Amino acid sequence: MRSICGVEGVTAAGMKEGRYGLALVAAGGTAAAVFTGNRVKAAPLVLMEERIARGELDGILVNSGCANAFTGERGLADAAAMAEIGAACLGTDPERVGVASTGIIGRYLDLALIRRQAGELAPRLRHDPAAEAEVARAIMTTDLVEKHALVQGDGFSVGGVCKGSGMIAPNMGTLVALLYTDAEVPAGELREGLRAATRRTFNQVVVDGDTSTNDIAFLTATGVAGKVRAPAFRRALEECARSLAIQVARDGEGATKLIEVVVRGARTERGASDMARTIVGSPLLKTAVYGEDPNWGRVLAAAGRAGVEFDPDRVSLSIGTGELRTPLVENGGIVVDLARAKQAMRGKEVRFELDLREGDREARAWGCDLTEKYVEINGRYTT
């Protein structure tokens, strides 16, 4: 198993017909969700913000191809109808079914299609590797690869699938994530844990700086594995979410390289996060990484516009990891060896570490390079 079917109490099925996919996951237990920061929220999110408050779900139905966003009253009714369809498949109450949509904005759901697809999926719900792969594929839009993560804790598991490769930005760096654990966790703790993990992982992924109207992450705890220690659960959850977040960055539309930015020595974690995210999202840095061009001034220029106080004359900056790690700036002085710096950019992963030397907080952010392919993919998505 690679993800959600590594968690006891989860059964799943998914399918894709052209650009229209549907995923059905059955797993009863306590549940929580986090949502996009965009003021234009898709209809299923409006519905879920209200319904998730009870803290329990029996399953989740997610469609791809149509976002059901900017669809007004009809969209809300369609989202509720989608929950009804899920409830009928799972033999439960529609209030206990999570729904999410991803795809093109400003189009109405094809409920007849969703009803037919759901009818085909219900008898195929099962707990095996093929089932979790079907779910991961069903929710993909411009994603090139399935995204799975499974973390084994001490006597429990946390597993998840997600989709996302464009419109990935501050405030929920993924369109849809479905996370499960077999630990027994009260709904309040699930919610807090999911918020904390999201802040450090999904929210720190930037592909293009655009924030989706449809970003949503669900977390359901089946409780099959019994009670666990809260810190151990939070660690496993964050690790699972981080793995998915990095997979999203790596699969950024048109990406050839993963970029990781570490900001250390900040006065606050918030400041470090903001700065790491601003740097990793800089189009100029992203194109420089694509061109393997050690134009490190762009890192500092981006740091300077992050809204965080610091003294540029004190910072240290390095590029690369392991043996290829090489300093660019030390204590505010330029020490770069351009040939070595270029060498450090050759691989599939490029890491920048910036030390502000102002405090002891740090944060990370992930992104990808900006390539001609991103332009090609996004210049021709609807038509």
Added chain:
Amino acid sequence: MRSICGVEGVTAAGMKEGRYGLALVAAGGTAAAVFTGNRVKAAPLVLMEERIARGELDGILVNSGCANAFTGERGLADAAAMAEIGAACLGTDPERVGVASTGIIGRYLDLALIRRQAGELAPRLRHDPAAEAEVARAIMTTDLVEKHALVQGDGFSVGGVCKGSGMIAPNMGTLVALLYTDAEVPAGELREGLRAATRRTFNQVVVDGDTSTNDIAFLTATGVAGKVRAPAFRRALEECARSLAIQVARDGEGATKLIEVVVRGARTERGASDMARTIVGSPLLKTAVYGEDPNWGRVLAAAGRAGVEFDPDRVSLSIGTGELRTPLVENGGIVVDLARAKQAMRGKEVRFELDLREGDREARAWGCDLTEKYVEINGRYTT
């Protein structure tokens, strides 16, 4: 005349050798400047922030090819030395010489080169069309075209040249702008007028969302034409700055189309500005415009993340100008005719108008499409 030499009391000369250009402009009078919002400020800006406070200049010396940014104490000394060089050419005090630099970050100025070039320019200072063209060309980096503007007021002129095509973002949408007027304007009014014009023009241009360390705009009033009415002066100044800002957007790195976004019906001008800028800067919208793909949902998704309260179910959105103008959304309802919308995207200029129907304030922002060429240009700038 197309720009600064259309203003009485201005003489100019410029040259370019490979990527290293130098522009010298002589014009004595009251003066003001506005600066980048980036916390990493290039050395010449640090120097100018202090020196411009006296409100008078006799001339300006600008180099291209090296930004003199992130160069510490040595950079500050180099900027001061550059003012000395300008002063020697103009026969004035270094405190009365404006300096600016644009180009690569993290490299030291070649003062010997600047000294030699300035020595060649000083005897060539003159008041003619070729001189203003030399200045416009001398300050270009990745710009493809010279940027000139000249506005005739009632008995006075405002003229300017500028450079900028990448790293153009909120908080000073241009790297270097040199503005002149022959009106007699006190330094305080010059400063206020320049700030207001900048807020509505240069600050509303987004090419890639990156904010430069070197953005600076100077405004000098020679006073040759005598006193003028303040509102008339401000209108002419804003018109001149807007023309330059639009030229910057149109010449965005790799751009094939100018994008104009108008946000109307906002409660505050600030809210309208923020939203217009967020929309025009959206990479997803920029790529859609490039592909002539009427994916208008991206306009609303970007509006939703601008940090401005509004009700998506009330807005109206249209695309195009004149006969090609076609509605996409009316009072929150989707009314788009995709074929007509696509038609409206065919030209060299694409305009979106969003009416929030919340108040009576409006603002504009300008940008350009995002193309493979942007990636190519920025992937290979230093090396």
